[in-house]
Amino acid sequence: MGGSGRQGTWNGPGYGATAEHHRAVDAWFLERHPPRPSDVVVDLGCGSGEFTARLAAMVPQGRVIGVDPDPSMLAAARRHEATNLSFVQAPAEALDGVIAPDSVDLVVSRAMLHWLGPSAYPRVFAAVFRVLRPGGWYHSESAGAGNVQAIVARTDALADRLGLPRPPPFPDAGSVFDQLEAAGFLIPTDGVRTVAQRRAMDRAALVGMLRSQVAVVLIREADPDRSSEVAEAMAAEADTVRRSDGSWDQTFVRLDLLAQKPA
16 A cells, blocks of 8 residues: 555554455456466555455465555554565565565556655656566556545645645556556556546445545645644545435546566
């Protein structure tokens, strides 16, 4: 989950407890490019490790390395134990500083890139390219333009009210396509696609997501002693983003990226 930013911003157990909306689309993600049983896989921005552990079970003759910069996330992730599973602390942009070049068959990242901001994408893509073996693949899904629009509007309004900078906008598919190509990747015809998803939530799940995930974009810009204030102010926005049909579901727009390092 985490990419970079102030250490201590995340709460690993809290994030894992409110990430069910991500776990609900795990099968969708894996269907596009499942790992082979002997693959070496990196889960970049592994967060609290639930998906990383699932990957490890899929590569019994391979191994999985979860990478995240946040100590709290890694502490939660390390509760998942398997003989072919390990975790390393590093920001996404420095992946090639902790993983050897040309050593990985597949790099995946889930709901991670957007926490860095689009200006960091070229550095991440370059690092991923270096660690992949020739012929290896990079598969990522993250927020794209149009993602949770109602929540974005309330987040911007709250940032203004609290005197904090607004988060950068989510990127469009075309700009990310160009950045992947510039890093050297080969991109299939449908390699960069935008997928809209209605993700089911009840009020408690939405409040949890706002408090433990969305609020982070503002908390990391605020003084540390304001963290609780910002989190609770964000959570209080839940009723303002309820759908017109009365549900608490939210519309996510994902940039689903699949690209290959030339063989």
